[in-house]
Structures are given as C-alpha cells and as structure tokens.
Amino acid sequence: MEPATWQKILDLCNRLSHVTYENLTKIIRLESTGSATAARNLDDSDQNDIDTWMGGGTCFSMTWHLYQSLRDMGLEPRLVMGHKRKERNIHCALILPDVDSIASTRLQNDIQGAAITVPNFSAKEFLFDPGYLIFDPLPIPLPQPFGAGEALFPLVPNSVRLVRPDMDSMELWTGGAIRGDGSLSSPMKLRFEYPVAGVSVEEFKQHWSESFYREMMTYPVLNRLDRERGVQYYYQKGNLVTRDASGSRIERIAEPDRVGKLSEIFGLSPDLIEKALGILNK
Numbered sequence: 217m218e219p220a221t222w223q224k225i226l227d228l229c230n231r232l233s234h235v236t237y238e239n240l241t242k243i244i245r246l247e248s249t250g251s252a253t254a255a256r257n258l259d260d261s262d263q264n265d266i267d268t269w270m271g272g273g274t275c276f277s278m279t280w281h282l283y284q285s286l287r288d289m290g291l292e293p294r295l296v297m298g299h300k301r302k303e304r305n306i307h308c309a310l311i312l313p314d315v316d317s318i319a320s321t322r323l324q325n326d327i328q329g330a331a332i333t334v335p336n337f338s339a340k341e342f343l344f345d346p347g348y349l350i351f352d353p354l355p356i357p358l359p360q361p362f363g364a365g366e367a368l369f370p371l372v373p374n375s376v377r378l379v380r381p382d383m384d385s386m387e388l389w390t391g392g393a394i395r396g397d398g399s400l401s402s403p404m405k406l407r408f409e410y411p412v413a414g415v416s417v418e419e420f421k422q423h424w425s426e427s428f429y430r431e432m433m434t435y436p437v438l439n440r441l442d443r444e445r446g447v448q449y450y451y452q453k454g455n456l457v458t459r460d461a462s463g464s465r466i467e468r469i470a471e472p473d474r475v476g477k478l479s480e481i482f483g484l485s486p487d488l489i490e491k492a493l494g495i496l497n498k
Contacts (some may be wrong), residue, residue, distance in 0.1 A: 217314050221289065225312075225353060228285050229344070230443075232278060233351035236482045237439035239274055239432065240492035247495045252428035256421065275347020276424040279308045282344055286312060293344070294414030297423060298388070300407070305423040306430070307408050309345040311356065341412075343378065345388065348407065349441040349448065350376060356412075359383055370394045372446035373459045377404055386410045393446075393461040401463050436492065438482045449481050456481070 217225075245255035259277050273281070279295065286293045291312060298307030342353040350371070357367040359380035369376040370393070377389040388408045392401030415423075427433075438451040450457040451469075456477075458465045469477050475493070479486045 217316055221291075224289060225286070228282070229346075229351045229353065232282060232346050233349075233441060233443050235273065235278065235346075236484060237274060237278065237347065237349065237437075238482065238484065239437045240484065240488060242274055242277075242428065243433060243436075243492045243495055244488070246428050246433070252425040255428060256425050274427070275308050275345075276420075276427055278346040279310055279344075280420075280424070282346055283310055286310075294412075295417065295420045296410045296412060296414045297420070298408030298410050300409075305426070307347060308420065308423070309343060309347065309408075309410065311412060311414065312342045312344060312353070314340040314342070343386070343388075348388070348390075349374075349439060351441070351443065354378060356380070356386065373448050373461050375400060375404075384411060384413065386412050392463065401461065435496065436478075436489075438478065438484075440482050451478060451482070 242255070242259070245258050246252065249255045249258060256276075259273065259280075283293050283295055293310045293312045295308065295310050297305045298309060300306050341356045343356050344350075344353055352369070352371060354369055354376065355367065357363050357365060357378055357380050359365050359382050363380070365381075366377060366379040369378075372393050374390045375392065375394055377391070379387040379389060381387065386409070387406055388410065389404045389406050391404035394400060435453050436451065438449075440449045442448070446461055448457075448459040450459070454468055454471075454474075456467050456469055458467075475486050475489050478484065478489050
C-alpha cells in the first residue's frame, strides 16, 4: 500500500472512531418513515459525511460509510457478513485487499507463467470492523499451512484474535487487555464468524433492512470507545458497562438520570435520546 494512501485510510478510521455506535437514530428513522427500506435509504443518503449523521449509527451504517469512503479512494473493499451462534447475518464488516501486494503477486505469476487463477496466498488483506469498535485495520492471517492460522492484536481495552480455520472463513475473538505478565484481564470469546468471500451490495442492503426488525431494536444500545484513554462505554437495558485495561465495572443508571447521563457519556443530543426512549416506551 502506498504510504499516502495508507495514511488516508488511518485518518478515515480515526475520524470514524469518534462516532458513537447507537441504535437510537435507527429507531427514530424507522418510526418516522414506517418501513425499513425507507429508513435505510435515509441513512444511506448521508453516509459520505459523518457530520450529517444524527449522532452515530450501527454496524451497518458505519461499515457502509467506510465502504463508500474506501471506494472513493479507488480501492476495492469487500462487504462481509458476520454470523453469531444460530443467528446469521447479524453483524457486518469489510475486508480490504492490499492492491500493491496483489499486483506484485500477479506480476510474479505472469513471469513464472502460472495461471492468474492460482490462489493468491501472498496477497495481504485487512479486516475493518467499526461496528465492533475496532478502528485499526487488522492484517488477516492466512490459514495453515500457508500462514500462522491466527493473529493476536493487543488493542486496549479489548484484545482481538483473528483465526482462519480455512481459506473460506475467519473468526473474530475478543478478550480483555493483555497484562504485563502476558495474561488477559478476561478470557477470549468467539464473537463472529465471517465468510471471507463477501456479499454483494444488494445482499448487504437486504440484511441491513432486515436488521431494523431484530430484537435489539426494542431497547437502547449505545457503545463508544475513547481510544486515547483506552476506555469503552457500553449501555444496554438500563445498565452502563465501563471497560478499561484493568477490567469492567457495571452500574445501573436510574431512569430520572438516564437522558442527561447518556448524553454526557455518549455525546448525543438529549432531545434525540428522549425522542428515541419515548418511541420505545410506546
């Protein structure tokens, strides 16, 4: 990857890292439009400018923004869907091939007289998963025997492990921060499985529309990462979880304090929070 292009990608990820993951705008859009497709189209129309969002977005809107922005740079990211236990297509992310490594391997194949259809094992690819608050491009390992089969990334407050059982699939595991002795502050858990081939834009938008009717749309979900301090804030069903390198703490936010405290922590308008909670209460 050219250094100038790579810097643009890192700058884009950094801007996106300041966006709060939240389903409140999604709840409001569904209520105001009456259909998932109309609500999604409203979100879709604003993806090229983070500042036009009402506050944040879920994995679909964040990934779609990143996809469009990388395409605008002349790159070729792939949209991928994440499966969790028995729930399929519940999450999304994207994979970006390193065009320079692909070009280099293709040139080498041409010189050696090999067919271009030969698996491109030396090409590099990166996972981008902003919907899971991973704002660092993660180099994807190759499965054995072509590579190590897995890679550990000591991010804070959540370390990440990518596992490649085979060429067609990849697993995302996360755990606590790595302590000084090399141990984890909490054990690794399997979060999602991704078929790495990816899906079309049409299929992605179909799953996006279906997400408006999932169970998580019946209560507020907010998630924000303070990368500078290494602190994650997660709110769901009245409980606020604060996670840092030392572990997690949970507190119950009393209903009278809910709007003000959520606004302060997640950087959202009190009016937006109150409107979304009012819709849910109905």
